[in-house]
Amino acid sequence: xxxxxxxxxxxxxxxxxxxxxxxxxxxxxxxxxxxxxxxxxxxxxxxxxxxxxxxxxxxxxxxxxxxxxxxxxxxxxxxxxxxxxxxxxxxxxxxxxxxxxxxxxxxxxxxxxxxxxxxxxxxxxxxxxxxxxxxxxxxxxxxxxxxxxxxxxxxxxxxxxxxxxxxxxxxxxxxxxxxxxxxxxxxxxxxxxxxxxxxxxxxxxxxxxxxxxxxxxxxxxxxxxxxxxxxxxxxxxxxxxxxxxxxxxxxxxxxxxxxxxxxxxxxxxxxxxxxxxxxxxxxxxxxxxxxxxxxxxxxxxxxxxxxxxxxxxxxxxxxxxxxxxxxxxxxxxxxxxxxxxxxxxxxxxxxxxxxxxxxxxxxxxxxxxxxxxxxxxxxxxxxxxxxxxxxxxxxxxxxxxxxxxxxxxxxxxxxxxxxxxxxxxxxxxxx
Ligand SMILES: NC(=O)C1=CN([C@@H]2O[C@H](COP(=O)(O)OP(=O)(O)OC[C@H]3O[C@@H](n4cnc5c(N)ncnc54)[C@H](OP(=O)(O)O)[C@@H]3O)[C@@H](O)[C@H]2O)C=CC1
Ligand SMILES: O=C(O)CCC(=O)C(=O)O
Ligand SMILES: [Mg+2]
Numbered sequence: 001x002x003x004x005x006x007x008x009x010x011x012x013x014x015x016x017x018x019x020x021x022x023x024x025x026x027x028x029x030x031x032x033x034x035x036x037x038x039x040x041x042x043x044x045x046x047x048x049x050x051x052x053x054x055x056x057x058x059x060x061x062x063x064x065x066x067x068x069x070x071x072x073x074x075x076x077x078x079x080x081x082x083x084x085x086x087x088x089x090x091x092x093x094x095x096x097x098x099x100x101x102x103x104x105x106x107x108x109x110x111x112x113x114x115x116x117x118x119x120x121x122x123x124x125x126x127x128x129x130x131x132x133x134x135x136x137x138x139x140x141x142x143x144x145x146x147x148x149x150x151x152x153x154x155x156x157x158x159x160x161x162x163x164x165x166x167x168x169x170x171x172x173x174x175x176x177x178x179x180x181x182x183x184x185x186x187x188x189x190x191x192x193x194x195x196x197x198x199x200x201x202x203x204x205x206x207x208x209x210x211x212x213x214x215x216x217x218x219x220x221x222x223x224x225x226x227x228x229x230x231x232x233x234x235x236x237x238x239x240x241x242x243x244x245x246x247x248x249x250x251x252x253x254x255x256x257x258x259x260x261x262x263x264x265x266x267x268x269x270x271x272x273x274x275x276x277x278x279x280x281x282x283x284x285x286x287x288x289x290x291x292x293x294x295x296x297x298x299x300x301x302x303x304x305x306x307x308x309x310x311x312x313x314x315x316x317x318x319x320x321x322x323x324x325x326x327x328x329x330x331x332x333x334x335x336x337x338x339x340x341x342x343x344x345x346x347x348x349x350x351x352x353x354x355x356x357x358x359x360x361x362x363x364x365x366x367x368x369x370x371x372x373x374x375x376x377x378x379x380x381x382x383x384x385x386x387x388x389x390x391x392x393x394x395x396x397x398x399x400x401x402x403x404x405x406x407x408x409x410x411x412x413x414x415x416x417x418x419x420x421x422x423x424x425x426x427x428x429x430x431x
Contacts, residue, residue, distance in 0.1 A: 002090060002091075003090075004087045004091070005086065005087055006080060006085060006087050007069070007070065007071070007085075007087055009030055009032075009066075009068045009091070009095075010030060010066045010067070012028060012066050013026075013028045013029065013030040013065075013066025013068075014026040014028055014029065014030065014066075015029070015030055015094060015095050016030070016095060016096045016097050016382070017096070018096060018345065021346075023096070023097070023382065023383070025382045025383060025384070027059075027063045028063070028064055029065060029066065029095075029097070029382070030066045030068050031065050031066070031067060031068065031095065031098060031099065031378075032067075032068045032069075032070045032091040032092055032095050032098040032099075033048070033067055033068070033069060033099050033101075034069075034070055034071065034072045034073070034088070034098070034099075034100035034101060034103070035069065035101050036073065036100060036101020036102045036103055036356065037073045037102065037103050037104040037356045037361075038102065038355070038357055038358040038360075038361040039101075039356060039357045039360050039361050039362075039363075039365075039366045039420075040073075040101030040102055040103075040356060041362075042360075042361070042362065042363070042364050042366065042368075042421075043101060043370075043371045043420060045420075045421065046368040046372075046423065047372050047375055047424070048067065049424050049428065050368075050372050050375070050394075050424050050427050050428060051065065051372075051375050051387075052064075053428040053431055054379075054387045054390045054431055055384070055387050057390060058384075058386045058387050058390055059386075063384070068091060068095070070085075070087065070088040070091045070092070071085060071087075071088055072084050072085075072088050072100070072103055073104060073114055074104065076088070083111055083114055084118075089118075089121055089122075092122060092347070092349060093122060093347065096345075096346050096347055096348070097346075097347075097348050097350075097378065097381065097382065098348070098350070099349070099350040099351065099371075099375060099378055100118075100350070100351045101351070101352070101356075101371065102115070102351070102354060102355045102356045102357075103115050103356070104355075104356050104358070113160075115351070116160055118340070118349060119155045119156065119340050119349075120156060120161075122340075122347050123156060123342050123345070124155055124156075124340035124341055124342050124348070124349060125154065125155050125156045125205065125209060125341075125342055125343075126152055126153070126155055126209060126212045126339075126341045126342070126343060127316075127319060127323075127338060127339075127340050128150065128152055128153075128212075128216075128338065128339045128340075128341055128377075129150070129151040129153065129319075129323045129326075129336065129337070129338040129339075129353055130149075130150045130151075130337065130377070131148075131150070131151065131323075131327060131329075131330055131336065132147065132148045132149075132330065133145045133147055133148070133330045133331070134330070134331070134395070134396055134399055135396065135399070135400060136399045136400050136402070137330065137331035137332075137335065137408060138411030138412050139329065139330055140328065140329070141303065141329055143306070144330045146306045146307045147302070147326060147329055148310070149302075149309050149310060149311070149312055149326060150216065150222070150310075150311050150312070151312045151323055151326070152210075152212055152216070152311065152312060152313045152314070153314055153318075153320065153322075153323065154201075154205060154206070154209040154241075154313075154314065154315045154316050154319065155209075155316060155319075155340055156205060156316075157201055157202060157205045157315075157316065158200070158201055158237075158315045158316035158317055159197055159198075159199045159316065159317050160316040160317065161198070161199075161200050163197065163198040163200065164195065164196060164197035164198065165195065165196050166195050167193050167194055167195040168193070172194065172195060172196050175196050176188060176191050176194065176196065199234070199237050200237075201238070201240060201241055201315060203240070206240070206241045206244040206245060206248070207244060207245075207248045208343075208344075209313060210225070210227070210244070210245040210249065210313050211248060211252065212341075213225050213311050213312075213313035214248075214249060214252075214253055214257070214288065214290070216311060217288050217310070217311040218253070218256060218288060221286075222288070223288070223289060224288065224289040224290070224291055224309070224310045224311065225249075225288060225289075225290050225291075225310070225312075226292060226293055226298070226310070226312050226313070227241065227242050227245040227246070227290070227291070227292040227313050228292070228293055228294075228298045228312055228313070228314040228318055228322065229241050229242045229294065229314065229315065229318070230294060230295045230296070230318070231243075231292075232294055237315075238295075238315060238318075241314075241315055242292050245290070245313060246259050246260075246261040246290065246292070249290040250262065256287060256288055257287055257288045257289070257290050258279060258282030258283075258287045258288075258289055258290070259289075259290040259291070260289075260290065260291045260292060261290075262278070263275045263278065263279055266278050295314075295318050299321075302322075302325065302326060302329065306329070323353045324336075324353065324354075327353055327354075331408065332367075332407055332408070333352075333353055333370065334354070334366065334367030334369050334370060334405065334407045334408070335367060335369035335370055335373060336352065336353035336354060336373075337350075337352060337353065337370050337371075337373035337374040337376065338350070338351055338352060338353045338370075339351070339374065339377050339378070339381070341381075348378070348381055350377055350378040350381075351371075352370030352371050352374055353370060354370055364419040364420045365406055365419060365420060366405060366406070366407070366420055367405040367406075367407050367408070367420070367423070368405075368420050368424060369395065369405075369423075372391060372395060372424075372427070373392075376388045376391050379391070390431055391427070391431075393430075394428070394430040394431045395427055395430075397430040398423065398426045398430050401416075401426070402414055402415045403415075403416050403418055403422075403426045404417065404418065404423070405417065405418060405419070405420060405423050
């Protein structure tokens with residue numbers, strides 16, 4: 001029995017467990033949720049109604065989620081004087097699968113990101129963000145339907161590890177002196193006024209992320225996994241990510257993949273025609289292509305040639321930028337879902353790609369689509385595929401009826417703009 005200090009799980013419901021590496025999901029699973037800051041409460045209230053209605057519709061009372069509210073961010077601070085109470089971590093860890101709204105992170109000072117802290121504390125090393133087009137959604141590009149990618153963003157290291165010191169502090173001074181005196185670094189342009197940040201990228205961290213991306217791609221019969229990096233400039237972090245990614249692919253999935261590293265080796269030894277022929281042969285055998293691209297080129301090619309990209313594996317910061325950029329391409333952050341997952345322990349925290357959108361807090365205005373679709377990912381993860389499909393179909397139908405929140409309405413002709421809660425009502429009516 002899990003022990004809590006301040007808040008208690010619902011009396012009804014049973015924990016989800018991991019048995020022999022597989023989730024065992026009871027008919028009444030306890031699922032912790034964090035409402036979130038800013039627009040989080042508006043969105044959560046709408047989303048949970050859609051989830052419950054879909055589960056009831058599909059399983060007619062045989063299955064039902066036992067929701068367990070746990071606290072983080074401003075609500076936790078106001079109630080308990082702590083940003084991230086121990087009970088919250090205990091619950092997310094004990095009940096394995098959870099869902100959260102966005103949490104505020106101040107810029108340039110104050111607390112460090114609670115979102116990042118949760119990912120680190122639970123070692124949720126994959127941030128998985130599918131990006132696809134929904135018919136009828138307004139988009140800034142001509143062919144948004146060509147975007148169908150799944151981002152695997154490394155979630156535990158890179159510059160997000162939070163190893164940094166502010167300019168002018170004794171710590172920054174000490175690190176700069178160490179770099180200058182002991183490491184022979186003479187390239188820090190303004191040493192007296194520099195802040196310092198450190199970017200750790202490891203072989204282990206890279207391998208487990210790339211492994212998850214390849215496993216996903218093979219399971220879902222996707223065509224390629226692209227390693228996105230800035231390895232020309234950051235050779236031993238981003239460049240190493242690329243090299244380790246290729247090595248892992250060839251070592252662990254040799255008979256199932258063809259890599260551009262192999263292509264380069266064949267080209268060097270036998271010429272371009274032989275390399276082209278080898279890749280063609282691999283494609284005809286249905287092998288997964290593992291390729292790479294430099295991050296800036298990738299950001300222009302997703303606009304000009306999106307059909308060339310499929311599953312994306314990248315580091316933390318690149319993945320953060322890419323998520324929002326791709327979300328915009330298919331109509332915006334209002335329908336961009338995500339999940340933070342540890343594929344070994346099974347722990348997963350589902351959450352939208354967007355943040356708290358504070359200027360709209362409490363207005364019942366923003367699009368709950370991202371959290372609703374994060375819920376779709378969660379139900380798929382639980383094996384409740386029928387629920388996931390029912391919600392997706394109802395969301396598609398609602399958008400096709402041009403019943404949308406402000407973000408889509410301002411870009412659509414003939415749309416009926418509705419509130420967050422009314423959008424949920426329309427989805428429920430369409431279930
Ligand atoms: N995982 C998490 O919890 C995350 C938390 N954050 C945090 O959120 C806070 C605010 O960050 P900010 O940079 O403003 O980014 P946000 O993603 O919160 O908002 C940026 C803009 O995106 C649009 N948007 C966001 N959510 C929605 C939605 N549900 N429906 C429609 N449009 C939406 C709005 O655009 P418009 O103005 O055009 O209407 C909004 O102004 C920060 O403290 C940040 O650290 C940020 C990202 C993730
Ligand atoms: O933690 C935050 O405040 C921002 C996180 C973020 O932008 C993301 O995960 O995409
Ligand atoms: Mg982000």
